[in-house]
Amino acid sequence: MTMTKRSIYSFISARDKVMKAIFAFAALFSVLALITITVFLFAGGLPFIFSHGDTFWGVVWDVHSELYGIMSMAVATLFVTALSVIMGVTVGLFTAICLYKFCPKKAVAPISHLINLLAGIPSVIYGLFGMVVIVPFIRDYVSPNGVGYGILSASIVLAVMILPTVVSVSLDAMRAVPKNYFEGALALGATKEQATFKVLIPSAKSGIFAGAVLATGRALGETMAVIMVIGNSPEMPNSLFQSVRTLTANIALGATEMTGDAATALIACGVVLFVFTLIINLTFALVGKNGKDKKGAVREKSNKSKNK
Secondary structure (H helix, E strand, C coil): CHHHHHHHHHHHHHHHHHHHHHHHHHHHHHHHHHHHHHHHHHHHHHHHHHHCHHHHCCCCEECCCCEECCHHHHHHHHHHHHHHHHHHHHHHHHHHHHHHHHCCHHHHHHHHHHHHHHHHCCHHHHHHHHHHHHHHHHHHHHCCCCCCCCHHHHHHHHHHHHHHHHHHHHHHHHHCCCHHHHHHHHHCCCCHHHHHHHHHHHHCHHHHHHHHHHHHHHHHHCCHHHHHHHECCCCCCCCCCCCECCHHHHHHHHCCCCCCHHHHHHHHHHHHHHHHHHHHHHHHHHHHHHHHHHHHHHHHHHHHHHHC
16 A cells, blocks of 8 residues: 555656656747747858948848848838838727727627737738739829839738737727726716726726737738838838838848858848847837836825825
8 A cells, every 4th residue: 555655656746847847848948949049140140240241231232243231121121110010009009999998899899800810811911912902002092103012012011910919909908907997087077088098098008018019020020921012122212102122021032042141141131130129129128117117106106195
């Protein structure tokens, strides 16, 4: 009997150790993946950046002439990302507000499910839709120079692609706000719109901000849909209606064909894109932290005044 108990206890102890090892590996896997990707990018790209610094930060990308300037593509990447996030976050936030407070309750669930379905559509379908619908419309009715491919077309496509993220995260953030905040504002005489924009939205600001961060990351890293509607000319952007190329599109277009210094230049492009993503995430994190610190300071002052 004693031997049986010992064998059971040893089996349970061994099983616990195995499960702890599995959990530890699962927790470290993402960190190891990030470290591996970072080492690959910086080990392959930084030497090229240092050795070709005079031309790498130029505006001319011509593989045949061994000119690998990425400045025009970096500027185009920032323009497309900023414009798409502005449009997508604005429309997504207003959609979430409508679903939460201004939409009939029976219609909220169907509309939410339909919006979430947008997240499951492949990127190439978005790109095809942009080529067939958005680009001809902009070319014929909006563009002053008759060019449909460009920053505006790519930004509209990306804005539609990030809508599900913005809507779902913003909606969850507003649902997490205590209902008595909104009801209290109404009781004090505020209209429904005033209570929404002056009480509900500020209270859910951190969650909405998180949705904007996720949307920015999605827009910055999108490739296939952008390639199909942006035109892919490595030129410095001067207009919304101009064929340009982003860093992600440049990497995708040359990844399977370029060799030697050209392939290394693509890795260097990946380094710049990685740094862009890191800077944007750190900026959002600092802004969010400052907002929380200000809220904490205001609460402390109010508590002190109450105690007095």
